[in-house]
Each structure stands twice: as structure tokens, then as C-alpha cells.
Amino acid sequence: METKAGFFDTRAGVWEETCYPPPVRARLSALIHEFGVMPGERLLDVGTGPGVLLPYLRRCVGPSGQISAFDLSYKMIRQAYAKPLVPLDIVLQADVHFVPFADAVFDRVICFAAFPHFLDPGQALKEMRRVLKTGGVLIIAHLMSREELSMHHASHASVARDLLPDHPQMHTLFKEAGLSPPEIVDVPGRYVARGVKQIR
Secondary structure, X not given: OOOHHHHHHHHHHHHHHHHOOHHXXXXXXXXXXXXXXXXXOEEEEEOOOOOOOHHHHHHHHOOOOEXXXXXXXXXXXXXXXXXXXXXXXXXXXXXXXXXXXXXXXXXXEEEEOOHHHOOOHHHHHHHHHHOXXXXXXXXXXXXXXXXXXXXXXXXXXXXXXXXXXXXXXXXXXXXXXXEXXXXXXXXXXXXXXXXXXXXX
């Protein structure tokens, strides 16, 4: 069976063309508006893939903001390198279970279309929380509901078991990571779980 890394590597070159045609782009733009990104913020895009969010986020943070992004797939990261960024922006290959940034440096951490693929979601959340400033916001988002995403992944053997935790599980994961109880929106065409880094 194809490995998970192989699944993403072999699809990197056509990922955006296949998954983000113009109608989906319109929905993506509306979703990003809900993230609440402000000019001047320092953002981390976790599991950036081919950098789908990067042009949108770059416009949101403006010239005084900074974006860092990483993905486990090197071939995906090669696509992300081509996005319009500024010299202070960072794009690199890394593992969410060992985020290569210092503590408390980001205003907002965004994990779009990636969370179900993480081997240890609890550790991933703890690492994402670690690099957030106190009061910083963590966002997990998809352009599908939890149910729709499960059905979508079921059609590919390599990711068929990659599921979003249900709402009680997500609440437990956020609490154990030191985040506020997540505000969850789970409707057809949209999933957003949002939490805030709390003082332990």
C-alpha cells in the first residue's frame, strides 16, 4: 500500500489544480476571512502543503507581518516556495510533532486541511500551543464538515483512517494541550475549531 508520505509526494505537482479550482478558491477566501488575521501579525501555517493559504495570508498580514510555514512533504514544500512571499517569510520542511520554532513566538497558528493526517494529534496540538504567544489563537480548519471529510478520505486507502476527532475528543485534546475549550463550527462545506492559549 502507498505510504502517507508517498501519497502526498506523488500528488504535490497537481494538488492545487485538482483540489482548488476557482469555485473552491472562492470558498477558501471566505473561510480565511473568518480566521481573523490582522495586519502585522506573525503567523504559522502548519501542514501548508503546496502553500495554498500563503498568498491569502500574505495579503492579510500586510508588509509588517510575517508568515512561517512548514510541511512534512518535501515535494509539497517545493511548490510552496514558489508562492509570493517576502524576505522575512519562512518556508521549510518539518514535522508538526517537533515544531522547529522557539516558544511563544506566533500570534496565530493555522492548521488547514492537515490535522487528521498527524500521527499523534495530542502531541501536535501541544507543539502548536507551545509556539503560540499567551492569548494567541489556534485554528484547525477544513472546507468540509467532519462527516464530509471522513467520506472523502475513505476513497483513498493511504488516508482512509485519517479522521478528525469528534467534538468531545477535540475538547479533550485542546484541554490537555493547554488551550481554551474549542469553538467548533461543523457544517456542510466548513469545519473550524478555534482555541486560545491559556496560562497554565
